[in-house]
Structure formats: C-alpha cells, structure tokens
Amino acid sequence: MTVETQSLPAGSLARPSFSSDLRALWAVAYREWLYVVRYPTWALSLLVWPVIFPLLYLLTARALSGADGSGLAQFQANTGVGDYVGYIVVGTTIWMWQNVVLWNVGFSLRGEQMRGTLESNWLMPTRRFTYLLGSSIPHLLTMMLFLAISAFEFAVLFGVRFEGSLWLAMLVVLVSIPSVYGLGFAFASLVITAREANAFVFLVRGLVMIFCGITYPVNLLPAWMQPIAAFLPQTYIIRAMRSAALSTAGLEAIVPDLQILLVFGLAWLVLGYGMFQWMERRARKSGAIGQY
C-alpha cells in the first residue's frame, strides 16, 4: 500500500506515488531478468526441450499408427484432425508452458527465501504482491519466446503446417495468461508455506497431462474423468489453440473456449491473490519468511 507523503518520516528520501509503484514493479522484473540472463543455461533448454518432449509422443503415435499410417484413419475419426503431429505438439507445448510456469513462477518466492533475499524485499515499503507479479514478467517474456521457438522448430523439423491464424493463436495465448499465471501465483504461495515444490508440481502437471487431452481428445476419457477435465482451464487452452493454429475454422470456433478461459482467468487471479494474502498473513505469524 502506498503511504501518504505527509505521513512519511522527516528527512526520508522516499516519495511514494502511483508511478513509484510502477517503477518498483519494473525494478523487480528487471532484477529477475538479470538473474535469468546470468544463469544462461536456460537458453539451451529453450532450444532443446520443445523438440525432445513431444518426440516421445510422436514416435509412440507413429508406432501405433503402423508403418503405412493405416491407423491414422481412426485418429482422424476421433479428433477430426488428420495431422497428428500438429495435434500432439500443440498439446505438449501448452503442457510445457504450464509446467514451466509452475516451476518458475511457483518457485520464485521460494527461491528468494532460499537465497536469503526474501526478507530484504519484505522489509521494503513496497506492496508485497509486487514481488510475485514483477518476477513473473520476465518468465512470461521467455515463455513467449519459447512458444515462438517451438512453433518454428516444429515447422522446420517435423513439417507441422500451421494452417490457422497467427493472430488467433496469439489471442488464445493472451486470453490464457490469467489462468496459467493465476495458478502459478496460487502455487507460489503454497510452495513458500510448505517449503517444498516437487510434490505440488508433479501433482498439477500430472492432472493436466491426463485430464486435459494433451495427446488425445478429452471425450476418449472414461465418463467419470470428463467432468474433471471440464474444470481445468488447460483443457480449453489446448482445444482453442488447436483450432486457432491448425484449422481454418476462424474466431467463431474458439469464442466459447475464450469466454470460459476469461472466467477461469478471473477466478484463478482472484484465488492466486487471495492465497498470497493468506500466505503473507500466516508467514507474519509463524516467521516462515526467514526460514530456509
């Protein structure tokens, strides 16, 4: 919360204002960016992972469809899509996006806690949610780069033909951001409270992997699993992205999914913010911020 200037301590150099709040947000984002670029191994993973991860599913699909591809007719009947490569890479790329957000955004506060700098930030007269929001910005930018590199590599190495619209694909990404990052914010608060990330990441990414149809249509799931899929925003992100990037169905085809994603996005942002506030209050009582 920004304090009124008249209540500032005498002699202080601080001049809180709306623009100083924005500068603080930028400072957190820039500091996080410096940390990203000063550990340069991320660039390697940015290039390699988009290729390696879907390969597992693509080769499995090739084996199942037979050497002459005769099994693909059934795939097309189930999915309505003939290009199984494009179908799989869209699903796996969205899964990886959520996975990386869970690790990076979800782990951002915990990383600060382990370095010992979280308390230093908490001592500043800046709104504490700024640290979580600001540190997400560089990760959002690197993920946009990751999606672009993935699309390029799939087109060049796997011959995927993105017949849809780039603008619609970007619109899907834009509308998906609140859901994907809202979950990341909620996750960050859980991780700092539990001081452990792995179990949560494995649980969430496992749910997305099984329920959201990253390599198969959701209607192939057993009946009892399908309502669960309907409550996961990634189900709609994947479906909308397939339509936007791989088909020429246009905006009308994805509008219902985008509307649902906006509702999910709002809900996850509210939940993420609420959980952060809960964690912050709890940490103030328990002293968890300074604990390793």
Added chain:
Amino acid sequence: MENWAIEAKDLVKKFPQRAPSNGNGAQTKKAPARWWPFRKREPKPLFTAVDGVSLQIERGEIFGLLGPNGAGKSTTIRMLCTLLEPTSGTAIINGFDITRQATQVRQSLGTLLAGERSIYWKLSGRENLEYFATLYHIPPAIAKKRVEELIERMELKERANELVEKYSTGMRQRIAISKALLARPPILLLDEPTLGLDPQAARNLRELILDLQKEGHTILLTTHYMEEADQLSDRIGIIDQGKIIALDTPEGLKRRIEQREIVRLEVAGWYEKMGEQVRQLPGIEDLTVRKVEGDDLWEVSVQSLNLRQSLPALVGLVNHNGSHLVNMNIQKPSLEDVFIHLTGKALRD
C-alpha cells in the same frame, strides 16, 4: 508522552513447539490418528521466544540488545521491523504502530538482517543499491545520487560494477548496510552487524555505526559480542530466555557488581568436581569454566566478594590432584561478568 524513537510495550512472541526429539535426533512418534477426522485437536505446546519485552529508545541513541544465541534478540528485531506479528503487546516506531501502520514503520527503518545473504549475489553492488532504492520509492534522480554517495562512502567505487559474488564478506556487509541507509531512515535496526567479519572489517563497521549516530540516526543493534556492546552502546538491554533482565548504561551495569573482584585463571587438568569444590570456598560468588579449543587448558572466571580471603584456597585447590595453574590475572568487572552474575552462565555457553 515522550517522543521515543522506539517504544516496545510488553512484546510477546510464541511459536508452536516442534515435536520433541527422542534423543537420537529422530522425532518421537505421534499417536496414531483415529479414523474420525473431526476430533478435537490437542493444542500444540508453545515456545515463548520473547516474553514481555518493554523498552524505550531515545532519538539519537545507540541501544545494544545483548544476549546469547536463542535469547530472543532477532525475534524482537523481526517484530519491530514488521516481519513478525507479536503474539501480544505492540511497539511504536517513529510514532507508527508496528501492527496497524506497518508500511510507515518500514519507511522509517533501515534494517540489516542476515548480513551478506540479504543482497543479490548475481547483481553488482551498484545494481543492488539501485534496485532497493526503487523499492524504497526514491525518485530516480535522487536515487542515482544517493547510490553514488553511498558507494563512495563505503569505499566501493572501484568494485561497484562487479557482481557481489566476487566480493569479500566485509564488502558484502558494506553493501547490505548501504541498502539500509538508502532512504536516510531515522532509525536503523542492525542485527548482529559484525558477525562473520574479520577484525579489521568489524572495527571499520563499528566506526561507521558511531558516525551514523553522529549524523542523527537512532540505532538498535543486537550483538552477542560484549566488547562491541560496551564500545558502541549508550544503553544496553541484556536479554536472556526472551526477557530483558537488565537495562542500563554499560557503566551502570558494571557498577552493579563493582564490589566484586574478578579473577581469571588458566588451568591445566581441570575436572568437573573441582568446580563444586571452588564454589564451596568462602567468598566465591560465581564461577564459569570454558575449555580452550585445541588445548588441554580451561579458562576459569571466578567472582569473589573477598578475594584476599578466597585466593590462597583457590590457588591451592587448582594446584592439586594433577591439575595446575598456568596463568592468573585479576581484573575489573566487565559486561561479561555482569552477564554471568545475572544469568549464571557465560554469554557464549
């Protein structure tokens, strides 16, 4: 009402106690859970880290909070700087309440916690200061000037653009102190500021603290170094087991045991029973024994109300049964002796 820089009123902080160890480092087994999930849970036992701390610190004063590890010094500082919420009680910092006006309290404070780990090692010294200046809401033009001023003052100009990971511990500590000074806050909280520094760096930092007082800052510092508290503090609060057990000027504290005489012995071949025998000698008030690391020697500090009476028997006792006196000197009471007198143990025990 006086306008104190810091006024703590009966601060209490309790934490839930962890499950007790079975002595082998492993935690004792919990009672098996019953199937009914809504059963009434037994409340966890609480550990009281700070137990009713009240103090008033004047503007411009250096106040030392002195105590052994685990005495409650850092918990007190963490409550004052709004990182921790008190279980009960409150404090007013620069006229602002720590629970209801936390942002204004943080505006009023420059806080040094955890020293060199409180800054970013993958950023340069300058980048660290620019970052924290922005979080203090200092306008960019003023921040730039202030950062340069502090870099100059801390004699870090030549290395300001290097990553902090390449700095020595002393240099990192200077950046951490600079961070606390960025917004020119009226009050500084310094938690163990010289911990881990080499003697020269510690001396420089102590000089800096005295300079900051001359510039008008109020300083609350915690330390477990007696000499540091003695040299820097206008007043000292001795804290043990979460309570302030004495609060006075260093001279005032020493006067409390002025009538006592302190004799320090170095003894080879000390054994436990000898301690009991020394305590029974006439005139002996307090005794602490500490093994000298890497040597077969024990440092023994004895407080006596009548040394002339106790000394011959004391010397005779330690030169007995294979043990012998290696060195002995008689000293004026120090803060360490005050601490021993108040708590019955040495500060580093």
